[in-house]
Amino acid sequence: MLEVSHISKSFGSKNVLQDVSLTFEENKIYGLLGRNGAGKSTLLNIITNRIFPDTGEVKIDSENVNDNDAKLGLMFLMSEVNLYPNGSTLNQIIADTELIYGSFDYAFAKKLAQKFELDLTSKFGKLSTGYNSIFKLILALSVPVKFVLLDEPVLGLDANHREMFYSELIQSYTDHPRTFIISTHLIEEVANLISDVIVLDEGRTMLDQPVEEVLAKTHSVVGPETDVTAYTKGLNVIGHDNIGTIRVDYVYGDLDDRQLPDTVKISNFDLQKLFIFLTNQFEGSRHYEN
Amino acid sequence: MLEVSHISKSFGSKNVLQDVSLTFEENKIYGLLGRNGAGKSTLLNIITNRIFPDTGEVKIDSENVNDNDAKLGLMFLMSEVNLYPNGSTLNQIIADTELIYGSFDYAFAKKLAQKFELDLTSKFGKLSTGYNSIFKLILALSVPVKFVLLDEPVLGLDANHREMFYSELIQSYTDHPRTFIISTHLIEEVANLISDVIVLDEGRTMLDQPVEEVLAKTHSVVGPETDVTAYTKGLNVIGHDNIGTIRVDYVYGDLDDRQLPDTVKISNFDLQKLFIFLTNQFEGSRHYEN
Missing domain, CATH: 3.40.50.300 (P-loop containing nucleotide triphosphate hydrolases)
Incomplete structure (x- = not known):
């Protein structure tokens, strides 16, 4: 060791x-x-x-x-x-x-x-x-x-x-x-x-x-802007994208048991994207784990 | 120009x-x-x-x-x-x-x-x-x-x-x-x-x-080894992977109207993978288009 x-x-x-x-x-x-x-x-x-x-x-x-x-x-x-x-x-x-x-x-x-x-x-x-x-x-x-x-x-x-x-x-x-x-x-x-x-x-x-644990905590939340921001309120949103009227919020952390609207889809995102959001000085405050 | x-x-x-x-x-x-x-x-x-x-x-x-x-x-x-x-x-x-x-x-x-x-x-x-x-x-x-x-x-x-x-x-x-x-x-x-x-x-x-045309001609053919090799016979197979008893053949070019067995799945693969196969000296003969 x-x-x-x-x-x-x-x-x-x-x-x-x-x-x-x-x-x-x-x-x-x-x-x-x-x-x-x-x-x-x-x-x-x-x-x-x-x-x-x-x-x-x-x-x-x-x-x-x-x-x-x-x-x-x-x-x-x-x-x-x-x-x-x-x-x-x-x-x-x-x-x-x-x-x-x-x-x-x-x-x-x-x-x-x-x-x-x-x-x-x-x-x-x-x-x-x-x-x-x-x-x-x-x-x-x-x-x-x-x-x-x-x-x-x-x-x-x-x-x-x-x-x-x-x-x-x-x-x-x-x-x-x-x-x-x-x-x-x-x-x-x-x-x-x-x-x-x-x-x-x-x-x-x-x-x-461990990478597996890290990736399991990545969630990209995609849907109409108002539904997405309502859903992710209070979650650890580390970045977002806007594509026309569609919004993607990138969440790092556990999701609680809040109700997911039918219009919103959730999937994981990749390690490079996570890294960029966590270390980007322009995305506001930094998110330390240790 | x-x-x-x-x-x-x-x-x-x-x-x-x-x-x-x-x-x-x-x-x-x-x-x-x-x-x-x-x-x-x-x-x-x-x-x-x-x-x-x-x-x-x-x-x-x-x-x-x-x-x-x-x-x-x-x-x-x-x-x-x-x-x-x-x-x-x-x-x-x-x-x-x-x-x-x-x-x-x-x-x-x-x-x-x-x-x-x-x-x-x-x-x-x-x-x-x-x-x-x-x-x-x-x-x-x-x-x-x-x-x-x-x-x-x-x-x-x-x-x-x-x-x-x-x-x-x-x-x-x-x-x-x-x-x-x-x-x-x-x-x-x-x-x-x-x-x-x-x-x-x-x-x-x-x-x-154009990238779109190139990617449309990439086909990864996945399934049991014998079914995959039977299906891709005569096609332009530029590389392959074996994962246990599963075989992936990477095809570059148009597929004809041959019958696809139920056990075999086809999807596109990415530009970097295509590049590696096309330019790899260890994959046998090269495949020029021009």
Whole structure:
């Protein structure tokens, strides 16, 4: 179990993370969502000891990870920042990675490189944005760690490569269950992949729940304007659309047993839409759960 | 009308574009889709005279655009490449852009900057990836051109900013109809925005049709494996899924009047899925329309 307790971090006068506490359980796939600047990358860097928090701590199985090589070796962070020398071949970087992590699934890495048509004798510095991501994903899926942290894993990938990555991730997870933490702006594409969703907003935890429970609380209420607004009165309406005389109210939370008029229809809406409404500064007050 | 006739272009031994001919009509929104490396950016750069084709020509209203300032002034290309000096403020870049294009919709640009929370007194070089895109989008929507070409417009934008951009684009198009050509990897997000879809594949035109017509030809055929394969025999099956004993065949093309078994259900599938199947090298032979 990976525990993040009361982490705060400022850069200059900007409070990037404010008292964030989270628990990542074994063999779950977490989606870490947030606006640009919400603190996602900072959190992933703090978890893996690349930068240090002002206050708070990170523990694996109750042991602080700080300067703790045994615990740090259980985590791998794939991030946008390039840590590898441009002049090294991909094979050399794989060999160096094995030195750090003790073993490496060469067979799997080769199979993935073939599927993605990546030549492992290429130099790292020569890779396009898309292939840079692909190579780092191959590393992340081939190291023997318990916690795989992916920061914007599909940046620059075309639709085919994204789909291939998601399906390889599921296969790899099925073969060797472990914990994934995936930070991404392509929310709908991971909605069926993740078991739990965490939303950071301006450095604070806004949501931390199983996806199924979150989606069960989304209700789009569609019908004639007066009927819809009468029905949703007092409910937690987080956004709305108007299409001519038809109104859609987006509700987040449990519906009580109020009477539904025949003219009004209710269905669920998707995770990306929920995220946008919850984190949109123009939709009025924010709706924190924690 | 913007016409691209028989454009070919090689870089070294690589044929990036091979005899591409396309017509962009006035006041339509085109989606220009393709795998990484399919030639989309090269085509957009050739159209706007930033690079020159080996053969072929680009015309606006029957006049070649080559070194033709009057015609080139009718087009604006927003691309990933940064053409602006890092030390300039955004306001200075706007003033320079107005010098080139003759006028600039300051009121609209200011409104957008406010909505996206972009400070126009910032220096261009200080913008994050997301805000770099946002600023270039504001320029693209505020110049008085007939053809707006957008290359990966939402790169680095979070879900809220992407949705805001799509809705501002529709509003701007409604207020001042003109032609948009949008190249993007986020196909599902633009599927409802574009009127026509162009797919480039390895430098050639694979598809060039109204979205509605394209989607009407997509059929996912779901049911017990033997019933499905018997039904789709002879049809243009471009992909399939197996979920236990259930099979899904993805058909692209017209269905004839063959008898549908009761066990089999047919519905349409989405543009991103179609794109992936059509351009996937692992799904066997390719399916060209032109």
